[in-house]
Amino acid sequence: MMAYLILLFLPCVLSARARILVPGFELSISQEPYRESRKVLTTTGKECKFPFRQGGRIHHHCITILSSRPWCSLTHNFDRDRQFGFCAPEKTQPDVFVHTSRRIPNPCQGTPCQNGGVCTPIPHRYSFECSCAENFTGKLCEQKKCYETVHLRHYDSGESWGRIHLRNVEQCTCMAGEIECERVRYTTCRSNPCKNDGTCRLIMATGKEVCSCRSAYSGPDCSFEPETECYKNRGTGYRGLVGTTLSGALCLPWNSDLLYDELHVGTVVASSFRGLGEHAYCRNPDGDKKPWCYTLKDSAISWEYCDVPSCVMSVSSSRRIIPLNVPPSVKKPNSDEPAKKPVCGKKHKKRLSIARGRIMGGKSALPGTHPWMAAIYIGQSDFCAGSLIASCWVVSAAHCFFRNPLKSQLRVVFGQHGFNVTGPNTRTFGVEDYIFPKQFSVFNPTLHDIVLIKLKKEDGHCVRRTPFISPICLPDKSVTFPDDYCCIISGWGHMHEKANGYNTLQEGGVRLIPHETCRKPDVYGNHVTADMFCAGLNGCVDACQGDSGGPLACARNDVSFLYGIISWGEGCGRSGKPGVYTKVVNYIDWINSVIRRKPKAS
DSSP, rough: OOOOOOOBBOOOOOOOEEOOOOOSSSSEEOOOOOOOOOOOBTTTOOOOSSSSSEEEEESSSOTTSSSOOOOEEESSSSHHHEEEEEEEOGSSOOOEEEEOOEEEESSTOOOOOTTTOOEETTTTTTTEEEEEOEEEEEESOOOOOOEEETTTTTEEETTTEEEEEEEEEEEEEEETEEEEEOOOOOOOSSOOOOOOEEEEEEEETTOOEEEEEOOOOOOSOOOOOOOOOSTTTTTTTOOOOOOOOOOOOOOOOOOOOTTSSBBTTTTEEEETGTOOOSSSSOOOOOOOOSSEEEEETEEEEEEEEOOBBOOOOHHHHHHOOOOOOOOSOOOOOOOOOOOOOSSOOOOOOOOOOOOOOOOOOEOOOTTTTSSTTTEEETTTTTTEEEEEEEEEEEOOOGGGGOOOOOGEEEEEEESSSTTTTTOOTTTEHHHHEEEETTOTTTSTTTTTTOOEEEOBBBBBBBBOBBBBBOBOOOOTTTTTTTOEEEEEEEESSHHHHHHHOOOOEEEEEEBBOOHHHHHHHTTTGSSTTEEEEEEOTTTTOOOTTTOTTTTEEEEEEEHHHHHHHHEOOOOSSOOOOOEEEEEGGHHHHHHHHHHHHOOOOO
C-alpha cells in the first residue's frame, strides 16, 4: 500500500547582539568584567561566523543539518554564499575564559543582560546572548551609546563622526556614553552629497564630508524628514527612530547580512528614498498599512508592525471591514466596471520573490506569506494542515480524518508560524463538523482525498481577516494551469523521510508534471486517477509526514489559487517519485454546494 505523505524541505546584522560561549554543563556568571571569548574554528582553522543563515533559519552554533558531521558557515549567510567548514572537535577548540563566582543552571537566570537587554539561551552550548536596546551595546549591554541629535542616530563608544552644529564644523567622539566635540578647520566640498538642498563642508584633517541641513530636514545626509515621533497616512515617509515592534522585539538593521531575498538595502531599488539604510529603525518601504521591521523570532526571520503612533487616521480606513466570503470563481470584470480588489489569495509580501524556479529545497516562510494556512491538531498526537477558503470553512485531506475523530478532539489554528506555537498573530477555533464527499471511502483513502471542515464560531464570528490570516481563492472549475508551471507548497512537516518532530512553516516551489508522466509504470501507474495530479520532479521540493492536507497554491496575476491538496506519495523526496495532490478544480461544485447549504431547522 502506498505510504501517505503528509513537505520535505531539504535543504539579519543583529542590533547590539552579543554571544557568550561557556563550556560545561552550567554557566558561570560574575559581576567582574568579561574577557573576550575565543572563536569557534573549523578543521582547517577558519573561523565560524555566528549567527548564520541556512535554509531560512538562523543558527548560533555548529549544526548537523545535511551532514552527520557538525559544520558551520564561514559567512553570516550560507544561503547566499555557500561557504562552510566542518567544526573542529570540542577538545581542539581554544579555551574559553569564564568567571566562577556564581553558578546557575539556566544561562538567562538572574538577568545577566543589563539596561533592559533581552537574554536568549543558545541551545546545546550552555551560553547566551544579549539583545540590547538601541541606546546600549556591549556583551551584557553595559555600555551606553551616544545619541547625536543632529544626525538622529546612536554612536558606539569610541566611534567618531563629523557634524555642523550652531554653524561650527566639529569632530565628535563618543566617550563612555558622552559626546566630546572640538571645532576643526574645513573647506568647501568639491561636490555636494547632501540631500534636500543641504550645504556640504569638508573636514580638512580627516577628508570627511559633513552636511548642514535646512531646518525641515536632518540626518547625516539631510535625508530625514522632521516627522520623527509619529507618521501620517501609511507612514511611507516615516524617518523616525523607533526601533521596536508592538510586542517589544528589537528590529534588525536593514543592511543585515542575515536578510536574504527580503526587502532590504541590497534588494530594493532606490532604497535610500524608501528610508532604508545602515540602521535598525522602523520603515514602510513596501507601502504596508504602517511602519514595520524585520525581527528574529524562534531562530527565524520574522516581521512585525512597529509601536509608532499615527498622526492622522481617517474614519473610513479605521472602520473598514473586508468580508471573508470567497466567490466560487474569479471572473473578469466588465470593461465598464471598475476592477475590485480581491478578498482572497493575497499574501503579505515581505521578500522580493518566493516562487522562483531555481528553488531546489524549501526554506522557512515569513509570517503572512501563506495567510490561508491552517494547522489542524487531531487528538494528542496526529497533525495535518489545511487551507482557509471562507470565514468558517477549511479544506484539508480526507485521509487525515479516516478514523472519524471526535469533533471535540479537533483544534484548528490560523496565523501559526512555529509548530504548535501560539502568539498575538494566531487564532484558534474548534470544529463544528467535517464533511467528506460521498465517493470517499476509508477503505481506499487516496481516492477523493478531500474534506471540508466547518469551524465553530467565537463570539458569533469565525475567522476575521488580518495581515497574517486570510483565505486563498478557489479556482473556477474550468481553470487549468499548464504543465511545468511552478506552484508553491507549504507546511510544518518533517524535513526528511526519517525525521522526527515538526518545524517552523516551510515553503518551496514545485512544477506541475504531465498526467501521462505520472501514470507511467515506473512512477505511479494507474494509482493516479483523473482526480489527482503530480508535482515536484527534477530537483524540486517534496511533501512529507505532517504536511497532508496543506495547499499547493498556483498564482496568476499575483492572486493565489488552491489548485491542489497534499495527499500521498511514495516516501519523501525519492528520485522519480513525485508528490501526488488532490485536483481541487474537480470538486468545486461539491465545495460550493456544501458551503452554501442552508442549516437544517432544529
